[in-house]
Amino acid sequence: MTSTYKTIRGIIHTIHRSSLFVLMMGLFLGSCEEFVDIAPPTNELTGSVVFEEAATVDAAFAHIHSQLREDVFTTGTVSGLSYLMGHYTDELTLYSNVLPEVQEFANGRLTPPNGSVERLWDGAYELIYATNSILEGVQNSTELAQEDVHRFLGEAYFLRAFLHFHLMELFGPVPFIDSTNFDINSKVGRMDLEPLSILILEDLRLAKEFLAQVEAADNYRPNYWTVTAFLARFYLYREEWSNALTEVLEVEKDGPFGLEEDLLQVFKKDSPETLWQLDSGIPGNNTKEGSTFVFSEGPPPNSALNNDFINRFEAGDGRLQAWVGQVVGDSETWYYANKYKLNAPSPSTEECSILFRLSELYLIGAEAYARLGQDAEALAYLNRVRQRALLTPISGLSGTALLDAIYKERAVELFSEQGHRFFDLKRTARADAILGAIKPEWEPFAINLPIPQSDLLLNPNLAPQNEGY
């Protein structure tokens, strides 16, 4: 009896004491939930804040442009189009024996796991996401001035078209990404060339419309003229000759550009023929192309211009002197692309990577006129480029001969610039004949790069792989 009583008393005692425990729980549940509420990090901006001010949206564009300069796609480094596609075509010879991925480009036979191919693809889609993120942010913003909204939308539509266009030219049918929704974008399939082109064109049309309402500030950011020039290129590749011509004529007639007659000044940052160039970033920096292509001792530590390519220059072509550098060895001479002269920083920036310049538009005009049968006008455009290169004007050509002359001119005018050579060979169906002859491993299917293996593995909807790989 007593023991039962004791037990009960013990239990009551315990309950009494447990109230302290309950108190502790209460303390926790009641007052402290805010303890885990923390302020956002100081090194990040919340998404909505970015689109409240034009300056932060400009910073978002600054990222895209600096990526285009430093890391992806149009960069002048060994990851960029100029370098890689130079090897894939007949422009560059690889001397380094420690770059197996570039070796595949040089051999003309790529494999789906090639890291450089993957970098081109990944980098482009990373930037496409960034442009879509800007598009959505700007469209949803109520704080931005109308003029800024137009500028941002125009620029973003242009960049999205520019990136998709290059992807299409490199890989063939590719997905068109127009939202930031990862659910959709991770399962997206590839789009046929025809509808893809229509979407790209629609972006360009919108870009032109928005940018027409904006005063162009400088040529470091895409503006109305950049879009017009790009449309010319787009129509040329699509073989819509008269449309191409319209755009060329618009730039020539209304644009504030003119050929730089001094070949040595063409690639300087103040060249009057530049439509779009990439700011070099840190003051005093020059181009990536400079550090990639220029060398001072032989044999070349990395790559050199192909000797056969050098032979393409006609005798007396001023560009061979002005835009090609050489290193003379004991028994051999090596050449390098010397459009950009500086491979190190200088007191102030002198050269920037140029993405669009007027002479390309003249050559587009020449080709479009030639295709339309207006040989005289075609030759006029062609000769303006030739004369600047200190070559004698040509005359009397027509038909295929005229086109061949224009193609040859494009090769020596635009060499080592953004893969022009490859895109030209591809669109004019001359790749097999020219590259097949010099690259023993070349196969007709190589005209499309392989879809990166990593993405095929992650998204089965991208299958099938391009033919041949």
Place this chain on the structure above:
Amino acid sequence: MQRITIRMRRASLFVLLYAFLMPFCALSMQAGTVLEPPQATVSGTVTDTSGNPLAGVNLVVESKNIGTISGLDGSFSINADSTDVLVFSMVGFKTLTVPIGGREEVFVTMEEDVTVLGEVVLNAGYYTVSEKERTGSIEKVSAVDIEKQPISNPLAALQGRMPGVEVVQTSGIAGSGFSIQIRGRNSVRDLGNEPLYIVDGVPYDSSSLGEEAASGILLGRGFSPLNTLNPMDIESIEVLKDADATAIYGSRGANGVVLITTKKTGFSGTRVSIGLESGLGRASRTMDVLNAAEYRLMRTEAYANDGIDPLPFNAYDINGTWDPDRRTDWQRELFGNTSYVNNLQASITGGEGRTRFMLSGNYHGQTSVFKGDYRNEKISGLGKVSFTSKDDRLSLQWSNNFTWNNNDLPANDITFLAISLAPNAPELYNSDGSLNWENSTWNNPLSRQQGTFRYNATTMVSNASLDYTLWDGFKARVNLGYTESHLKEIRTNPSTIFDPAFGIGSESSSAIHNTGKRTSWIVEPQLEYGLSLGNTSVTVLTGLSFQDRRTARLSQLALGFSNNRFIENISAASTTIGLADVNQQYRYQAVFGRVNVNHNGKYVLNLTGRRDGSSRFGPEKRFSNFGAIGVAWIFSEEPLLKEHVPWLSFGKLRASLGTSGNDQIGDYQYLDTYSFGIDQYQNSVGIFPTRLFNPNFSWESNEKREVALELGMLGDRIRLNAAHYRNTSSNQLVGIPLPATTGFSSVNDNLNATVLNEGWELGLHAIIARSEKFTWETSLNLTIPKTRLESFPDLEGSTFANRLKVGEPLNIAKVYQVNGVDPETGLYVFEDFNNDGTITSVDDREAIARLDPKYFGGFTSQWTYGKLTVDALFQFSKQLGRNFWSTGGVAPGGLANQPNEVLDRWTPSETDADIQRFTAGQSPEARQSYRNYVSSDAGISDASFLRLKTVSLSYNLVAKKDNGLGCILFLRGQNLWTWTNYLGLDPETQNSATVPPLRMVTLGTRFTF
């Protein structure tokens, strides 16, 4: 000295007690013993095995209710019948039953009992539990074993010693990390499988403060912060594995908990200990590669196979450009140096009864195996003070641990280069001492070493705990902790790493500077109440936890110097760019509790629970509950068994069930933010979307079950533990990999997939021989893990389709299957799984290679003969692993040396071969075939190994118990032998691009006085 003092103190207490109680006993006895036969007085002494008298031994006459306690000199006398039996017992000694057998004097020697279960106390974090009565799964490694290994990272001490704990050294470079996995991988995610580390009650963040771009040579995420703990200061490391033990850590317990306890304060009397250790180490393995003649044969054959004639201009190695007669063993040349290690340890402990202290200091220095002068140095100190009030109600303890770590390393790991350089590659240096570039025909491997990588890390862990007994059985406690870590890194890239042919000067040199700081504090008030209801004791614990952690990191790139000599000075740079300026905060709060019910020492019930809140999740998803129930039945306490199975000294069956969680996803991941980039454009720094926005992810939860049997036989001379665990984790918190078309490589989300992770753990400990002169103890542990992806809705359509397969383990590779070499073409033939006539990446990668170990474990043996003790630890693992081929590299025949295995290649005359025909890289088919080969099942092969991890010989030169003087000499070896068929540098790292673990031999001595 101090032991004797304690004994005397204890003894005098007992004597007093005895003197006080005796009259009562005598009184009560008088009444009952009137009719008993006449009694004799039996006297004698009790000693230990070394002959020292034992005071305070309990002495009972078995048949009667009387007893006594031995005196200071071990003597006793008691009234007993000549036929009676005396039972001697004392804590720490084996109970002894001695029949008097008519003797008047009895001399007894009591054996020390080191394996008495009840005495082994395990740290379970918020509470302690005896080995005997624990309900959870807890493994322990004590100082005795940690100190036997010449290691600098405490995790190394766990290798091969604990069932269920897989510790892998990632590189032989001093300061690099260890990966640890407790009971396998629960998450389909690759990262975030780290256990929770707690040092003296303070959570310790194991993630590095390093800048990825800087610390490239150290694999993974930079240097391991655990490296800043001094193994010599560690008293014990406990690993909590099952739900019962980990649920009280709630959301952070899913991957297990590692509790590190530093050494205790001394008892009364001052004691000094000084240890010195020095040794040498070399890379434990190198690869057997082709010799110069074989290499030349391979290269010429390759060009012949590719139909290239004459040799092209850039075949510098065999076209006469390089001296064909040069021979260099590049592995020896580039990572074959001897690493010297020095360790100096000194400590002083002591105190006066209620106030005690300890102070310890350590210096550890190690040089590297790379060519060049590199060094890793570590200085650490540990101080502790403890105090107990006179009424024993208040006790407090304060400890402070400080480490300074300086590591000088080359900027790059050139191990793979060392394997693949042509044997006749040019000299490293010109005669004038400058780097030789051999007219731009090679990339001098040392060019990359022109840059350096250096870090300086300091870490402080400070902890205070206060205990106050409010009233009997009711204790309040508060645990306070503060940690602070600093890291300063610099990595230089001078222009001299480039071939001078580029004409690049110091204006292109660069250096990355990174400084990081992390501070954290924790406050944990707790209440504990113990209650006894008859045979049942109940312990209740409840507490709160508040934790805050801030991480700040500033990383800068300095570019362009007027001279390379100033490269380490930021202010000398013409440009500096901010790479990262990170400020992060992590907050965490919890309420937790434990109820433990113990009935009769036979039935134990343990309930634990925790409610957690973490700032890592969106406002709607912050809180969650976790809990576990554990039961144990100590069946050897059942009278029936006690009576009928006397050889069974201990038997326990235990089981647990519960949940714990995981929040290792990084801070702020639920926010939609833009981050600052590093590149400028028109004087503005770019900003970019940080991540794909998803605010809705939440805790990952992990349900754990375990059943275990623990047996002790023949007085616990043989102990056997067997456990089966079964963890199911669902709601997987994952960075779901995404194709690049999304603009990102992954997004954080909960994935509705279930992973079953189960396995067997066996532990066996046996004392094979035990006598005064010779003892031999041995133990074995074995883990047989098995993980399986149970379910994954819509796996085929998800981004995991090509990485996982339902019914298979998580750690698999889907690869091509090689069906040998085609005798016609000399190229590999692959299984065409989809029968479409070509081998393509997705559909034909259907061969599954399981990369988890089939089983792993360790085997230790300890022999003591007189003053000599020999310890050996073997570690073994039966597993498949990625081999040399999967590292990639150049196809055999190209300008790179190859393992000897390639000699078994296809030639027109020898068409039956394992390796395809050599190619100089000019044959697209051969190249493609090799590309497939490296991602085939040939890139994965047996990586099983048996490694003699540790051997330790120690000789007890002087051991005088009375004055505490001692001197021990020891010789230790680490990674002495490895038996393996692995194709590659090391089966443990499974990486041919880093230095394998070092083989170390050290000699040392320790004095105590």
